[in-house]
Amino acid sequence: MxxxxxxxxxxxxxxxxxxxxxxxxxxxxxxxxxxxxxxxxxxxxxxxxxxxxxxxxxxxxxxxxxxxxxxxxxxxxxxxxxxxxxxxxxxxxxxxxxxxxxxxxxxxxxxxxxxxxxxxxxxxxxxxxxxxxxxxxxxxxxxxxxxxxxxxxxxxxxxxxxxxxxxxxxxxxxxxxxxxxxxxxxxxxxxxxxxxxxxxxxxxxxxxxxxxxxxxxxxxxxxxxxxxxxxxxxxxxxxxxxxxxxxxxxxxxxRGAQVYAEVTGYASRCNAFHMTGLRADGAEMAAAIGAALDEARIPPERIDYVNAHGSGTKQNDRHETSAFKTSLGDHAYRTPVSSVKSMVGHSLGAIGSIEIAASVLAIRHDVVPPTANLHEPDPECDLDYVPLTARDWRTDAVLSVGSGFGGFQSAMVLQAEGTDR
Structure with a gap:
């Protein structure tokens, strides 16, 4: 077991x-x-x-x-x-x-x-x-x-x-x-x-x-x-x-501890493509997401919120949007997605853990944090990116993803304790 x-x-x-x-x-x-x-x-x-x-x-x-x-x-x-x-x-x-x-x-x-x-x-x-x-x-x-x-x-x-x-x-x-x-x-x-x-x-x-x-x-x-x-x-x-x-x-x-969330799935892939470049189709990130969902033993439809890498570069945001559509299918259009980097910047290696903290707290409070400064949505990024204002939202399962120079792509699934799996 x-x-x-x-x-x-x-x-x-x-x-x-x-x-x-x-x-x-x-x-x-x-x-x-x-x-x-x-x-x-x-x-x-x-x-x-x-x-x-x-x-x-x-x-x-x-x-x-x-x-x-x-x-x-x-x-x-x-x-x-x-x-x-x-x-x-x-x-x-x-x-x-x-x-x-x-x-x-x-x-x-x-x-x-x-x-x-x-x-x-x-x-x-x-x-x-x-x-x-x-x-x-x-x-x-x-x-x-x-x-x-x-x-x-x-x-x-x-x-x-x-x-x-x-x-x-x-x-x-x-x-x-x-x-x-x-x-x-x-x-x-x-x-x-x-x-x-x-x-x-x-x-x-x-x-x-x-x-x-x-x-x-x-x-x-x-x-x-x-x-x-x-x-x-x-x-x-x-x-x-x-x-x-x-x-x-x-x-x-x-020991009667509080439980913020369970980590139920994690996976990492590499694109072996370019030191700083990303393929527009987001295939490797999609593969990491799929593997993390498989390990968590939940279908894409169970994801309530996606905490995006969302760095604010032209290529990353297009790359992620494609990856979410590939891995979540039609559910991607019904799932709120946001980037906390809009508020706290990109702290390189630290940001993945900071985003896990944001995801865990979203589960705790049933609130999706917003994407600040999103006033003019890019037509190529056509998902629900929660512009400007936080949203009350039932959040039992969160997908948090990251993308790094060297081609690294990682995904983690966090779920409220006791969520059926």
Whole structure:
């Protein structure tokens, strides 16, 4: 018999919202957290907007030593983990530590810390031979993304499987999917899982400028992210973290835990086509969706809401629309679809987990979050993309999808506990 996996706690740090309660409030109100970049002077760049978090690590319980040791991405992950554990009510100290594991997703690792340190050791780029004596003592932690998972493991006392998953912009989905499989196969009983990225830095902005993936719209930063809108012209870079407590369902029930949702299906595919390009037919995403539905053992007609990747690039939104029509058939036209990136930007590897959090909360509240800034629907994107305003909607089964550079396509099915399967 397949072991069932429940989400019993969640923690979220997103632009405009620190904590799951504030995050849901932002989504429900359709507020956008995109603005002109404040972390550095963005004027030399084509894209000058981002979705930043007003995050003070000391205010959120990190010690001076932790702040010195950890890159911003690791800090976000640790704070989100602490919220998730507290939210779940689980006593990690009562667990067999070898049955507690961690999987954390990240696309770009400690980008912020590495760039900051390079500027120091190179005297702001003036030295071709850098002087290592000026580097922070914990520079190695910035170099290896595995340090993110280590920090979360130390926070929870996990001595089971501890892993970083880095599959570009699907990392947040894939990390949770891997955690689900570890519980199902019996390797772990409880997993701390999710994703984090803090990529808002000059080097990241320059890279996306070069391929014109980010929006150059700077006149109205709060309206710059426009998924599925005919006037969209690129995504808005973001940052954030979301972490979950996953448990084998019987384990959760024995301790009387709240259950936000069950993870009933997950699948991933690759298009093996192009580093940044997507086929318009969305065949690989459709295949991932079909496989996730098969694992969940539900037909397409059971999906109540689709949390889209919805990055706001021309090709992605057309690609997804085709994938939904292929995988859901006529039901795609009856199913509300929305993109929370319209409000919190695209935090690369973290966004998949942030979108899982949005999906779980949609199930909890029976509300579909809106697609902000969708004023002029693209005729090629002709599904119900829930423009501007959240919608009361019975939401027992949610499909959340992601698409990443390198051709990665992932899909996850989340269902309310006790839903017939």
């Amino acid at each position: 397949t072991r069932r996996v429940a989400i019993t706690g969640l923690g979220v740090l997103a632009p405009g919202a620190i904590g799951a309660k504030e995050f849901w409030s932002l989504l429900g109100e359709g507020r956008t957290a995109t603005r002109r970049i404040t972390f550095f002077d963005p004027s030399p760049f084509r894209s000058q907007v981002a979705a930043e978090i007003d995050f003070d690590p000391a205010l959120h319980g990190l010690s001076p030593q932790e702040i010195r040791r950890m890159d911003r991405g690791a800090q976000l992950a640790v704070v989100a983990t602490r919220e998730a554990v507290q939210d779940s009510g689980i006593e990690l100290g009562d667990l067999d530590p070898t049955r507690l594991g961690v999987t954390i997703g990240t696309a770009v690792g400690a980008t912020t810390g590495l760039e900051d340190e390079y500027r120091v050791v190179s005297d702001d780029g003036r030295l071709s031979l850098v002087d290592h004596r000026y580097a922070v003592p914990h520079l190695y932690n910035y170099l290896v993304p595995s340090s993110f998972a280590s920090e979360v493991a130390w926070t929870g006392g996990a001595e089971g499987p501890v892993t970083v998953v880095s599959t570009g912009c699907t990392s947040g989905l894939d990390a949770v999917g891997h955690a689900v499989e570890l519980i199902r196969e019996g390797t772990a009983e409880v997993m701390l899982t999710g994703a984090t990225d803090a990529p808002i830095s000059p080097i990241t902005l320059a890279c996306f400028d070069a391929i014109k993936a980010t929006t150059p719209r700077t006149d109205e930063p709060e309206r710059a992210s426009r998924p599925f809108d005919a006037t969209r012209n690129g995504f808005v870079l973001g940052e954030g973290a979301a972490v979950f407590v996953l448990e084998e369902l019987d384990h959760a029930r024995r």
